[in-house]
Amino acid sequence: MKPDDQATVPSRRDNRQIIRPPGQSASRFGEKERPVAVILPQTTVRKVEGRWQRQPPAGDLGGDDLQIYVDRWRQASAAGAEPHDGRAAIAYIRIELEDGGGIEFGILQRTPQLVLWRRDNGLQYTFLEAAGRTLLEVPGEPKK
Helix, strand or coil: CHHHCCCEECCCCCCCEECCCCCCCCCCCCCCCEEEEEECCCCHHHHHHHHEECCCCCCCCHHHHHHHHHHHHHHCCCCCEEECCCCCCCCCEEEEEEECCCCEEEEEEEECEEEECCCCCCEEECCCCHHHHHCCCCCCCCCC
């Protein structure tokens, strides 16, 4: 990749920068990374026979609600990305993929901003409060 084909993401902690291809959001899944399950500490959203289901079940949820939730993960865009700062995760989220692989995120911080560490690439992503809340609040859960 030539320097003209890259975009830089400034780090807030210091003057380091993360280089990534233009148009790629800081945490968006790759083209071939298609989620079939989002496993959070409190619940799981999984595609079963072509339909999204929540375990444990909750209320009167439709498949569209859960599809929208999974799409939030696929389209998530972090406000910042930087190398993992070494903090221990307080909980983990696992995204299972259609190809049988998976992506594991460590939750480093929930508030005021959500900070997730994507273990396979060693980067941590910071999401503004509202964006982070949409990733952690699964449809059917009581609002906090």
